[in-house]
Amino acid sequence: MRIWDFPIEMMCMVHRSGQHREIHGIMGSIRKYYELGGKSGYSFHPETIRWIGRERLLLQIHDRTAATLKNHKSPLFMPEVPQKEGLVLVDSLSDQLENILQKRYDQNHKCNCDVNKLLDWVENQIKFSHINALTAAFT
Numbered sequence: 001m002r003i004w005d006f007p008i009e010m011m012c013m014v015h016r017s018g019q020h021r022e023i024h025g026i027m028g029s030i031r032k033y034y035e036l037g038g039k040s041g042y043s044f045h046p047e048t049i050r051w052i053g054r055e056r057l058l059l060q061i062h063d064r065t066a067a068t069l070k071n072h073k074s075p076l077f078m079p080e081v082p083q084k085e086g087l088v089l090v091d092s093l094s095d096q097l098e099n100i101l102q103k104r105y106d107q108n109h110k111c112n113c114d115v116n117k118l119l120d121w122v123e124n125q126i127k128f129s130h131i132n133a134l135t136a137a138f139t
């Protein structure tokens, strides 16, 4: 489970609902982080760390994801903290695409992501690889 750096519309329902659950989990960890006063000594997953200070972006991704799911009611924690610019990737877009491709062709995952659109999108992102262009895809 993870947050994908892809437009949610290109992803299947299995990945959308997985991502939605993951966002709630990450926001829970981020809340804990701020409750501890932003101190270290508590270990956070890289997927959590990259959203600290970028909660507004994560909230936008959440809302876009939730809009494609039925009966969404769960509220999302949103800290009032200064926001950082840009997006930090844990895994490269090509690695993420590779991961999706593997799941897409493994029947057990029931993944139905639109891999052709994802391939085109990733190709474009790499061609014009400026971090702002990537962030723009989510806003």
Ligand SMILES: [Zn+2]
Pocket: 020, 024, 062, 066, 072, 073, 074, 075, 076
């Ligand atoms: Zn939600």
Ligand SMILES: [Zn+2]
Pocket: 011, 012, 013, 014, 015, 103, 110, 111, 112, 113
């Ligand atoms: Zn999928």
